[in-house]
Amino acid sequence: MDAIRIRGGRPLKGTVSVSGAKNAALPILCATLLSEGESFVRNVPALRDIETSVALLEFLGRKSVLGPTTVRVGADTGTSRPEAPYELVKQMRASVLVLGPLLARFGRAKVSLPGGCAIGARPIDQHLKGLEAMGAEIKLEHGYVVARGPNGGRLKGADFCFDIATVTGTENLMMAAALARGRTTLVNCAREPEVEELARVLNKMGASIQGAGTDEILIEGKESLHPFDHAIIADRVEAGTFMVAAAATGGDVLVEHAPVEHLEGFLAKLRRAGCVLTREEHGLRVVRSGPILPVDITTAPYPGFPTDMQAQFMVLMCLCNGRAVITETIFENRFMHVSELLRMGANIDVHSNTAIVNGVPALSGASVMATDLRASASLVIAGLTASDETEVRRVYHLDRGYEHIEQKLAGLGADIERVKGVAG
Ligand code: EPZ
Numbered sequence: 001m002d003a004i005r006i007r008g009g010r011p012l013k014g015t016v017s018v019s020g021a022k023n024a025a026l027p028i029l030c031a032t033l034l035s036e037g038e039s040f041v042r043n044v045p046a047l048r049d050i051e052t053s054v055a056l057l058e059f060l061g062r063k064s065v066l067g068p069t070t071v072r073v074g075a076d077t078g079t080s081r082p083e084a085p086y087e088l089v090k091q092m093r094a095s096v097l098v099l100g101p102l103l104a105r106f107g108r109a110k111v112s113l114p115g116g117c118a119i120g121a122r123p124i125d126q127h128l129k130g131l132e133a134m135g136a137e138i139k140l141e142h143g144y145v146v147a148r149g150p151n152g153g154r155l156k157g158a159d160f161c162f163d164i165a166t167v168t169g170t171e172n173l174m175m176a177a178a179l180a181r182g183r184t185t186l187v188n189c190a191r192e193p194e195v196e197e198l199a200r201v202l203n204k205m206g207a208s209i210q211g212a213g214t215d216e217i218l219i220e221g222k223e224s225l226h227p228f229d230h231a232i233i234a235d236r237v238e239a240g241t242f243m244v245a246a247a248a249t250g251g252d253v254l255v256e257h258a259p260v261e262h263l264e265g266f267l268a269k270l271r272r273a274g275c276v277l278t279r280e281e282h283g284l285r286v287v288r289s290g291p292i293l294p295v296d297i298t299t300a301p302y303p304g305f306p307t308d309m310q311a312q313f314m315v316l317m318c319l320c321n322g323r324a325v326i327t328e329t330i331f332e333n334r335f336m337h338v339s340e341l342l343r344m345g346a347n348i349d350v351h352s353n354t355a356i357v358n359g360v361p362a363l364s365g366a367s368v369m370a371t372d373l374r375a376s377a378s379l380v381i382a383g384l385t386a387s388d389e390t391e392v393r394r395v396y397h398l399d400r401g402y403e404h405i406e407q408k409l410a411g412l413g414a415d416i417e418r419v420k421g422v423a424g
Helices: 023-035 048-059 093-106 125-133 166-180 193-204 236-248 263-271 307-318 335-343 373-385 404-412
Strands: 002-005 013-017 037-041 064-068 071-073 108-112 138-143 144-148 157-159 183-187 208-210 214-221 228-231 252-256 277-281 284-286 323-327 347-351 354-358 367-369 389-391 415-419
Touching: 002 373, 013 404, 023 037, 023 048, 023 071, 023 093, 023 138, 023 193, 023 236, 023 373, 048 064, 048 071, 048 093, 093 108, 093 125, 093 144, 093 166, 125 157, 125 166, 166 183, 166 193, 166 214, 193 208, 193 228, 214 404, 228 236, 236 252, 236 263, 236 284, 236 307, 236 373, 263 277, 263 307, 307 323, 307 335, 307 347, 307 354, 307 373, 335 347, 367 373, 373 404, 373 415, 389 404, 404 415
Parallel strands: 013 252, 037 228, 157 183, 367 389
Antiparallel strands: 002 389, 002 415, 037 071, 064 071, 108 144, 138 144, 183 214, 208 214, 252 284, 277 284, 323 354, 347 354
């Protein structure tokens, strides 16, 4: 397995460019299944999750070509099996996003249950309840969701209220409703920018979707949809990660193509922590020269503070000149970076879903282990602040969501390298 080795203690300086949004690319690649023609998804980041999505599309009969930043999804070869096997779904739980499109297009689907993951149980009950509201017959058999449209036919529009705001749940049902017979009203929807971006693509395909980005979405089902060519939005979480790295190292970094309009909740906290943020022509400049001030955060659905930025922000608070309280409300087990940060000299007390962070003057380098995507990013940031050497192991977690992160950080002056063949 690979590891990333960092000799930190150097302020990051320069310009870094943000790639396309992973969490927009994944549902949009699944949306290609709603049409039989050839589609193009552009500004796609080079990530393992994208490779997994392409493998899944190929399995579903859609010959795809993964270019440097574009995925060409080939025309439908007449898939004989609208199925997503466990071998692929276990690599990436977002594979569950083929369920809605396959059911809507073919009247049947068999998709492996994603199972839990490091950060929580992550059930998909809301996805299934919504599809049942549209007339789907859902069975759980041998670890698979086996779904059929009403009498094996077309889904029907329905009114459905989510019990909890779910990003991929909203996305799955939007895609299913796009080809359903009649009107669907989804209430208590997730409002994330990636949901809005998917709706933009579905409307490009000929769907009729209104209200995406709010908590109520109206979909008029269509008989069929046509293929699309779309360049996706920038990745707000990658952008935020580089902003925290700049702040934590006392740097001066221009984060190019940062989707500032999708980061307001997070940026308000970063300013409170003592950063100077300046909008420039091509991005947002982040400068931190004074002390890091303690800022309490509570993660929340968009537009609140994003759970995907919690681990990274915690590193900043580890170096603050006081005490910060971090509360995680979205996932039940998203503090796994804490034990590794403690090994680097952090002072953090966890009580249930709350972490009390008492700032320390500096973190010290150590060999640490990545456990999930955003925890990995937080350990890299911690290593960048420590004046000696840090080795982050199991960086395959990192490769799922960050494109060439060590190259981008080296471009900002970090002393960082990828080391192959390191025991996990
Ligand atoms: C999406 O995951 C993102 N992934 C996650 O990003 C992100 O952390 C999460 O939304 C929250 O913003 C993608 O978009 C591919 P949820 P998702 O359904 O859709 C509960 C990253 O690091 N829930 O919004 O799986 C669930 O347990 C990843 O890029 C149900 O109870 O998250 C959680 O507590 C990690 N039943 C809450 O809702 C359901 O049917 C929010 O989860 C669905 C969800």
